[in-house]
Amino acid sequence: MKIRIAGIVPESFVDGTGIRFTIFFQGCLRNCKGCHNPATHDLNGGEILETDEIISAIKKNPLLTGITLSGGEPFLQIEPALELAKAAKILGLNVWCYTGYKFENIPADAEELLKNIDVLVDGEYIEELRDLELNFRGSKNQRLIDLNKTRELKKIILLEE
Ligand code: SF4
Numbered sequence: 001m002k003i004r005i006a007g008i009v010p011e012s013f014v015d016g017t018g019i020r021f022t023i024f025f026q027g028c029l030r031n032c033k034g035c036h037n038p039a040t041h042d043l044n045g046g047e048i049l050e051t052d053e054i055i056s057a058i059k060k061n062p063l064l065t066g067i068t069l070s071g072g073e074p075f076l077q078i079e080p081a082l083e084l085a086k087a088a089k090i091l092g093l094n095v096w097c098y099t100g101y102k103f104e105n106i107p108a109d110a111e112e113l114l115k116n117i118d119v120l121v122d123g124e125y126i127e128e129l130r131d132l133e134l135n136f137r138g139s140k141n142q143r144l145i146d147l148n149k150t151r152e153l154k155k156i157i158l159l160e161e
Contacts, residue, residue, distance in 0.1 A: 001051045003080035006040040006072055016096035018065025021058050025072035030100045034127035040072035051080050055087045066094035075099050078110050085116035094118040103145055119159055120145045
């Protein structure tokens with residue numbers, strides 16, 4: 001399956017806990033003031049890869065803790081995001097995903113993708129709420145949501161930090 005990406009970091013220590021394979025999706029319509037990744041906004045930019053190529057690269061690194069879907073906006077490419085997340089799960093890797101959507105406003109057709117995500121970092125980047133002390137996110141409105149516990153308890157549970 002084709003995926004349009006802005007780039008890949010095969011070993012990241014800043015996009016979630018442990019050692020992570022981060023895929024930066026290409027395309028975002030939000031244009032948050034102060035966005036650190038404006039080159040990822042163009043829906044026709046970046047490069048097109050096959051998800052199989054990315055999954056093969058993930059398989060080659062036995063040291064990985066998980067994968068991170070970042071952007072850009074992963075929820076603009078739900079099908080390839082789901083394929084990557086499912087492949088990671090089969091490999092025993094956890095899945096983090098960054099999105100500009102608030103959890104409550106995630107599109108209904110992304111339900112299957114959400115089921116395959118362990119931690120959702122949600123919400124737009126708001127420059128006025130920027131806080132350098134925060135782990136794995138840029139502004140105070142963004143949350144690290146533990147989706148496994150959220151599903152279990154049927155209310156939003158934040159990741160313990
Ligand atoms: S959602 Fe993320 S990638 Fe999109 S404009 Fe905002 S900070 Fe940038």
